[in-house]
Amino acid sequence: MDQTLALSIKNISLSFAKTTIFDGLSVDLIAQQWTCLLGQSGCGKSTLLRLIAGLQQADSGTIEYSEQLKSSINNIAYMAQDDCLMPWLSVLDNVMLGARLRGEKNTNASSKALALLEVVGLSQHHASMPATLSGGQRQRVALARTLFEDCPIVLMDEPFSKLDAISRYKLQNLSAKALQGRTVVLVTHDPQEALRLAHTVLVLSNKSPNISQFASFNSAIPRELDQPTITAHQQKLWEYLQ
């Protein structure tokens, strides 16, 4: 496998009951870059993330991971669309959930989790229970939990969808910085978000071959809203998504 690839999805087909979701989907994901995945509701974006994470099996086809990732025990962090916070754990304990589940007795874990809560603007809520938080606050806890994992592949399913515009902008910036050098796949319905963050923009559809590349960009991320990459491509991406 090419050294620059993190993983290679080859000829994946998947149906639920009589509904075909993927029919021969193939795509390569470039290592240490952000790939943003757009497409109409129900076309299979979350399903593709779940396939990559190993949480869903395809009917046929393969996903090949690079040698480097194969040798890493804990290599994929997955932030689902639903925040999946444990209601009986505090915000801090939710951020450290992975360490707890792995039975790690690392005294640095709580200071690392507290630092991440500070970064996502929730340090004053570290002892709160999830039920007392707003949807956007819960999403920020889930983001902190994802960043806590330090994994080489990070899969994020609409991670900023519940945030106000200013918080979304700030957390896009924070995530781009925090996840520099990781292989990130981000599902979004927001073309502007994709153009701010993506090195590669992919569009998924229900029609075979299911996936197409809208564009790839070399410029550094996050991009400012007035950067040519965004202004020049926004309208085209809207039309591409129709």
Ligand SMILES: Nc1ncnc2c1ncn2[C@@H]1O[C@H](COP(=O)(O)OP(=O)(O)OP(=O)(O)O)[C@@H](O)[C@H]1O
């Ligand atoms: N476990 C499952 N059993 C049956 N059908 C499923 C299952 N998981 C997903 N589907 C169906 O597969 C299709 C794709 O779902 P998926 O959640 O991947 O779409 P999506 O593109 O992420 O949608 P959205 O943008 O609305 O989040 C949908 O029609 C959904 O109903």
